[in-house]
Amino acid sequence: MSNAYIDDFPAEAKLVRTAFYSSFLALALGGVFGIIQTLHRTGYYRFIDSADYYTVLTAHGVFLVISFTIFFLVGVFTWAITTSLDRGVEDLRFTWGWYGLMAIGITLSGVAILAGFTDATDISASVLFTFYAPLQAHPMFYLGLVLFVVGTWLAGADWFRSWWAWKQENPDARIPLPTFMVLTTMLMWYIATLGVAAAILLFLLPWSLGLVDSVNPLLTRTLFWFFGHPVVYFWLMPAYMMWYIMLPKVSGGKLFSDPLARVVFVLFLILSVPTGIHHQYLDPGIAEGFKFIAMTNTMFLLLPSLLTAFTVVASMEHGARQRGGEGYFGWLTALPWRDPVFTGMALAGLMFAAAGFSGMINAGMNINYLVHNTFWVVGHFHLTVGTAVALTFMAVTYWFLPQITGRALWSRSVALGQVVLWFVGMTFMSNAMHRGGLLGVPRRTAEPQYDGFEFEAAVGSMGELQAQIALGGILLTLSLVLFFANVFGTALNGRSDELPANEYAGTLSGPEDAPLVLDNLKLWTAIAVVLVIFAYTFPLLSIVDRGGLFGPDINPLPVSLETVHLLAFVLESHATGALESIAWLGVSR
Amino acid sequence: MRISKAGLLVVLALLAPLLVELRTVLSWVNVELTVLETAVVGAALVVVILVWAFLPENGDGKTAEGDASSEN
Amino acid sequence: MCPMTDESEQRREIGHDEYDPVGTLALITVYFLIIALLWVFMYFVEFLGNEPTVVGTFLTVVGLA
Numbered sequence: 156m157s158n159a160y161i162d163d164f165p166a167e168a169k170l171v172r173t174a175f176y177s178s179f180l181a182l183a184l185g186g187v188f189g190i191i192q193t194l195h196r197t198g199y200y201r202f203i204d205s206a207d208y209y210t211v212l213t214a215h216g217v218f219l220v221i222s223f224t225i226f227f228l229v230g231v232f233t234w235a236i237t238t239s240l241d242r243g244v245e246d247l248r249f250t251w252g253w254y255g256l257m258a259i260g261i262t263l264s265g266v267a268i269l270a271g272f273t274d275a276t277d278i279s280a281s282v283l284f285t286f287y288a289p290l291q292a293h294p295m296f297y298l299g300l301v302l303f304v305v306g307t308w309l310a311g312a313d314w315f316r317s318w319w320a321w322k323q324e325n326p327d328a329r330i331p332l333p334t335f336m337v338l339t340t341m342l343m344w345y346i347a348t349l350g351v352a353a354a355i356l357l358f359l360l361p362w363s364l365g366l367v368d369s370v371n372p373l374l375t376r377t378l379f380w381f382f383g384h385p386v387v388y389f390w391l392m393p394a395y396m397m398w399y400i401m402l403p404k405v406s407g408g409k410l411f412s413d414p415l416a417r418v419v420f421v422l423f424l425i426l427s428v429p430t431g432i433h434h435q436y437l438d439p440g441i442a443e444g445f446k447f448i449a450m451t452n453t454m455f456l457l458l459p460s461l462l463t464a465f466t467v468v469a470s471m472e473h474g475a476r477q478r479g480g481e482g483y484f485g486w487l488t489a490l491p492w493r494d495p496v497f498t499g500m501a502l503a504g505l506m507f508a509a510a511g512f513s514g515m516i517n518a519g520m521n522i523n524y525l526v527h528n529t530f531w532v533v534g535h536f537h538l539t540v541g542t543a544v545a546l547t548f549m550a551v552t553y554w555f556l557p558q559i560t561g562r563a564l565w566s567r568s569v570a571l572g573q574v575v576l577w578f579v580g581m582t583f584m585s586n587a588m589h590r591g592g593l594l595g596v597p598r599r600t601a602e603p604q605y606d607g608f609e610f611e612a613a614v615g616s617m618g619e620l621q622a623q624i625a626l627g628g629i630l631l632t633l634s635l636v637l638f639f640a641n642v643f644g645t646a647l648n649g650r651s652d653e654l655p656a657n658e659y660a661g662t663l664s665g666p667e668d669a670p671l672v673l674d675n676l677k678l679w680t681a682i683a684v685v686l687v688i689f690a691y692t693f694p695l696l697s698i699v700d701r702g703g704l705f706g707p708d709i710n711p712l713p714v715s716l717e718t719v720h721l722l723a724f725v726l727e728s729h730a731t732g733a734l735e736s737i738a739w740l741g742v743s744r
Numbered sequence: 745m746r747i748s749k750a751g752l753l754v755v756l757a758l759l760a761p762l763l764v765e766l767r768t769v770l771s772w773v774n775v776e777l778t779v780l781e782t783a784v785v786g787a788a789l790v791v792v793i794l795v796w797a798f799l800p801e802n803g804d805g806k807t808a809e810g811d812a813s814s815e816n
Numbered sequence: 817m818c819p820m821t822d823e824s825e826q827r828r829e830i831g832h833d834e835y836d837p838v839g840t841l842a843l844i845t846v847y848f849l850i851i852a853l854l855w856v857f858m859y860f861v862e863f864l865g866n867e868p869t870v871v872g873t874f875l876t877v878v879g880l881a
Contacts, residue, residue, distance in 0.1 A: 473837070663831075
């Protein structure tokens with residue numbers, strides 16, 4: 156008999172397993188749409204209509220950044236709470252209840268998106284993950300998102316409930332680190348989702364149902380980004396948790412500092428939300444000063460990530476030195492590169508370091524103008540959510556699968572090949588996306604090619620960049636195939652009695668070294684709320700003041716061909732006007 | 745071997761970003777490589793690393809790292 | 817099938833007080849240098865390599881549409 160998670164918590168293991176499989180289903184769907192759009196955009200193989208490209212893009216975005224990441228998150232967080240508090244969930248029916256709500260919600264949204272491919276119904280939701288007005292989706296899409304988010308709220312309530320019950324029995328104990336990470340992340344999520352809840356329930360859903368005639372696009376955009384930036388930390392926090400509590404263990408060492416880990420999560424709770432406006436540097440109607448405040452907050456957010464770089468690398472080094480590593484760089488060779496769990500997470504961390512740089516470029520207000528809405532941004536988030544998060548999730552899956560299924564991993568070698576292949580594929584794809592963005596190649600565009608105009612690359616050519624993107628996309632797809640082979644192979648294995656125990660990393664400097672105030676969740680939540688009020692009250696007031704709560708009359712755009720033609724005509728006339736005025740400027744100089 | 749098979753795999757993977765950006769760096773010193781030339785340089789580097797990795801150790805090198813255990 | 821992690825490879829125990837993460841310092845220094853160099857490089861690529869950014873004109877266009 157082993158001490159795996161499934162042996163200690165069989166009922167919870169079933170829930171975690173279901174959440175993981177839901178997330179993998181989304182990953183598979185998202186991956187398929189990913190390769191379709193990669194080949195379409197780069198012009199290598201176009202078998203769908205370019206108008207359908209945006210449906211593909213919506214499906215790719217929503218399935219990967221909403222269902223894949225968040226289902227994985229609830230699995231990991233349930234594992235973290237039950238393992239670190241050493242108690243099962245309080246009420247299993249409640250736990251399955253929130254899972255069910257999430258599953259129903261995402262199914263509704265998913266069906267609304269996929270219905271866009273057929274003319275049999277007039278249901279569609281090709282509004283992209285960012286669902287800005289005036290793009291309008293079928294009410295089912297918004298309703299599904301609401302149910303999904305409410306499901307995550309209840310999941311958070313479930314974890315808080317476990318913690319409160321545990322606290323009754325352990326009044327003087329410090330919050331165990333994994334639980335602390337779950338609670339701070341959920342507090343951040345509660346604050347962040349208020350924005351998207353308001354955007355959907357007050358404006359987009361009534362508008363889509365026909366209850367109100369129009370919305371104020373800037374207001375709904377701003378509310379979206381109120382949620383849209385912190386959601387990236389919602390994806391990232393489970394990956395960070397794995398870097399803090401699993402990576403040191405698989406490296407053969409201990410976490411360097413528990414207090415530092417707590418500081419990092421507190422900083423994310425405080426700083427994640429009042430930064431969303433940095434996605435709107437080019438939005439007219441928001442004053443520069445507010446954008447500057449958002450930029451300052453964003454730059455402060457680099458701090459917890461740099462603290463993480465230090466703590467996590469120091470923990471890996473501790474493992475390497477315990478394994479006999481020597482020297483300034485020689486210790487790197489003593490790390491367990493044979494272990495896909497380690498190698499995947501280490502490569503994901505390395506990619507995240509590169510993403511840190513492109514993120515700084517995005518965050519800087521003036522430099523952002525050069526890359527805003529270009530392919531650069533797509534390159535950036537394929538390094539962050541597409542690698543730092545996704546690759547970490549896939550790597551820890553190789554540790555979790557035996558824990559939650561009770562079966563040994565099908566193949567470690569295939570797993571190692573898979574994580575390395577993801578790294579190489581993403582290197583090619585993301586690098587070329589960044590470069591394309593510098594040349595001005597737009598994002599969210601089915602056919603980025605224009606008559607009488609060619610993008611000019613400083614080194615190499617546009618064609619080479621396209622080839623690099625297609626090559627990267629194919630390697631990533633292969634990597635996904637290997638991943639699913641392992642998931643299926645493991646599920647088909649027989650029960651094993653020789654699984655590693657369900658443990659996470661010990662600490663060199665433990666919670667006893669952490670100031671008590673760090674565990675004061677009420678204080679940090681209050682500070683976070685105050686910062687949000689500072690950062691958002693005046694921008695929101697001025698947006699409402701100018702455009703009205705329900706905005707000037709705008710035409711909703713369910714994407715159909717007539718409206719596309721109309722839009723094309725309107726854009727063309729404005730663009731001609733703009734070009735004329737530029738020409739005038741040139742003449743008058 | 746001087747390095748574990750897994751270590752070798754990771755070293756080769758890390759070569760990818762270096763090769764991809766090598767052209768940019770070289771263009772700064774006015775050396776413009778075509779894709780083919782970059783591929784040749786890449787292949788040459790891979791061969792050099794493989795030869796180095798598979799050379800027998802002459803006693804002074806470290807033993808292969810711990811995880812060079814049996815491949816499955 | 818082999819177990820996922822082999823704890824037996826640990827050769828020594830390093831406690832809190834003996835551990836001096838110089839390797840981390842070295843690695844973070846390298847990262848810092850790369851970031852700093854890229855920052856300098858950015859000036860050449862982004863600013864000297866491009867025409868001046870015209871923000872105002874396009875904003876009016878978006879506002880009209």
